[in-house]
Amino acid sequence: MTSLTARWPRLAVGAAVLATTALFGFSAPAHAADPLPDLSVSFDRDPVAEIDNSGTTIGMYVYNYGEADATAVTVTLDLSKLSDAVTASVSDWDDTCKLADAKVTCTVGSLAAGQVTNVYPVSLASRTGATPGDAGSVTVTIAGAEDDANPGDNTTSFPVTVVASGPDLVAAADNLNDKAHPVGPGDRVPLYSGVLNEGDSPATDFTVRVDLPTGATFVERYSDCTYVDYYPKDTGAPYVYGPSQVTCTVPLTLKPGEGLLLFDDETGASLFNITFGRNLPGPDENYAAFSTALAGEAEAAKKAAATRGTGPSFASAAEKLHAKAVAAGLAKRSVVERELDESDNYADIQFWTKKNTLDVAVTAPPVKGAVGQTVDLAYEVVNNGPSDGGGPGVVITAPSGTVLLPAEWCYTDGTPGKQLPESAKLRCNFESEFPSVFSGYGRIKATVKLKIKSAPGTDGTIVVDGATSSTESNPANNTARIVITGGSGDGNGGSGDGNGGSGGGLPVTGAPAVALAGVGAAVLALGAVLFVMFRRRRVAFQTPRD
Template sequence: MTPKSVLRRIGAGVAALAVAGTLTGVAGPAQAAEAKPNLSLSFQNDANLNNTPTTIGTYVYNYGDAPATGVTVTFDASAVASKVNVSVPDWNDDCKLSGTTVVCQYGSLAAGAVDTIYGVVLASKLRATPGDAGSVLVTIKSTEDTGPGNTVPLPVTIVASGPDLVALAEDIGSKDDRVGPGDTVPLVGAVHNEGDTATTDIFVSWQLPGEGAFVERYDDCVYTDYRDHPDPPGYVYGPSFVTCVAPLVLQPDETVLLFDPATDKSLFNATFGKNLAGPEAARGFLEVGLADQELIAKTRQQAKGGPSFAAKLKEVTTRTSSAKRAAVAEELDWSDNLSEFQMWTKPNTVDFAVTTEPVTGSVGDIVEIPYTVVNNGPSDGAAGWEVIAPSGTLLLRSEWCYGRDASGDLLDESTTQLCGIESAFPATASGFSGISSKLRIKITSTPGSNGTITVNSYGPSPESKPENNVAKIVFGTSGNGDTGDDDSDEGGAGADSGLPITGVQAGLIGGIGGAVLIAGATLFLLARRRRLVLVVPTEDGSGR
């Protein structure tokens, strides 16, 4: 309870006694105390800052007995501006930054209410001296306040940041100079220490855009490959992910290049095959950080005296001066631990085809119709397929396929279904023979000839043979004399009933889909260091 609220309660008690006195004494005028807001604030977390942005949570209170209107909260960081960077959360439209001051328009705060605002983001400037940095002055004020409002200081302390590695990567090609099947391209990247402490062992990880492979095979790097058999001639299916460790001492504000600026030769080169999808701006990633002991041990164990990434990196670093490395790095994209880069690919095509087998049945039967969807390439792609039931039939739930009502709920029986796989759809040259499955159909009356399966490509590579994209669902004559409408092109346009029904190669499609999942995980990491956090992750993964 604040002193003001105590006085109000004492005043209210005196007024009550005066009213009671009118029962035995002379009546006099009674005047109630005017209800007013009483604003205050405190902080959810301390401002112990390194160079990772930290959002400050601020509690706002109204201890008064009347609502406060037009409430503003002002963060004046002018006293710490030489050591601290000030910003506003991207998602907060109520707070605006002007110079070193943030003003948040809160609005109304009811009597007795408390709320939390996240109006300011603070981070230490590059290599700011650790220790006391002063205070941010935070003021809460309402329309009802006639004075300057209630101001509370937020003490700021700078703490050591440790090593803070930044990944720098350059795009591959451009809209006018695209990468296509058969091309080999260099990967241009660098590592910079933006922290205040030297590094020891660092790791470097590349994720290639699209399906490709690294040309180099360093002994002290770990390559991830999702295939256990050789690529067909002209096709490339990895390894498309690599992690390397180097025992490198990188001083604060020092840069190491992953290429030689004197010769334009890179430590990492990538090659691509006929299956490269396009045209598109495919995304790849370069991630850097401090290597833990497990990763160091893993890379050392597999070293067999072959080409060494650490030795190659040392060679390039020795030949290039620190000033030159810093100048070259300035031209690259700075995105902290993880840098996303793009690769523009040349146009390519897919050739999706769907085939079915004829089936017989009687009214009341539930029959299964085998079908196969393949991608004849040459490009890898992505696709879904739609099933329309012949008149006189209903589609039942089956593998890969589902029907929904207008509300989006799954149906046990439907006249149309959508189908697909949650993965890339490789070309048949990869060894993936497509999706072979069966539709389940319930015959309610004599089946018509208007049933179809239509495959639709939705990857970047366009379809080269649309005539292969539709197959008819064909009913023949059943053993008991019931008939359906026959069709001379059994299996529909582009059909080939000789295709084997082999099922899904889970290992292959899961592996290629795994590359997509790694890219997705890396995207999550993209926000790891620049996101606004109250508990800040360190380079080694622990919290501080």
């Protein structure tokens, strides 16, 4: 039997070894933390949301500063703390953000580690008449499918402050008629129009303006309004060639949210009435415009004579209408009942016209020339009316044995917009509006160069098109024959230099240049028709009360 004293040295050595192992030995390694995304947001301006009634789009930067990708990332804006002075909207063209129950939720998707992207989740605007000052706050929260390395910066907020917008005038006007009830010579219709101040400050001494196409004019001639006439040499009634623009100053103050109707809501009597002339093209859909501007912002017509009327005072008539509306409580009510659009100072006006006719004729005197010569081929286009026309299109076909050289406002048939050195046929287009001769104008004279290569034939023609909705009453004179008689044969001929071109710049038309930009004019350029029209304004005027 081994004694305890004999075993003790071995036990002591074993204990020492165990103690040493406990002190200096290595334990099993612990697992390292998994990398995580770190999501946060910031804004593209400071202060973030100082808004007026024109609206401010909130721009945000969305970050992932973590060491791992983030998926299913969303940004949520809580709008519940905004005051009633603020309206919110999301973009129609971006379907990543949705507005519902006072919250905007934007789907960002995946964000790689270190990635930054932009989000424009919402536009904030103040309501009409909102009082400047504090308007609440918006809380923004970002989240993803994974845990976040720093959840403390996943939520932030920003204050919203309403700032003064100033006056904001909006124009509205109703159509003059509809397609079922067209207008024609001598007809008279009222223009129902109005102005609304959607800003947060009073609008004082503003102007209203009406622009009409040729063939329409104003019944009234107010002594304190300015009228513009682009055709001062016209023959007068039954033809109408202006004035086609009127601008009137309204010496009133419209409070925020207050409107002014330029007609009597009870009787239907309007401050502006429109009448029409024998030269009005049709049947057609036409456009006019009604606009408003703050004092000093109205644009004056250029290169046109402006005159005052000789009739009663527009300002006095407008003041009476406004006083009557205020007394009846209609100045404020019109804001709701008229559904005035909130975004523009212009309102377009449509009207439809009755059938009309015109007689556009072309003539060309004989040309004298011989083989080898380049001669001037002159022609004249006349609108005998009664209707006005569009910029006439002219097609010139060279007689056999000849070619047409490049000419101003013309292109080689079959190659729109291009002129070949020699052409068998040219297509020429002139000004956008071609009034009748009763305007004092209505004539176009032009010249092209014709190169005679061999004995010329008799098959050359000049054909004109009146380019309008009115019916051509005499198609026979739309075509002129090109007649070439014998020349000296010296190889030069006429007044040409053999290099082509009309040599005279624009054709002589006599029509004032500013008239070419009239409302609703059809622009013919190289065979393409461009219709200039104003964007339609939404308006729902009530029928005047009996």
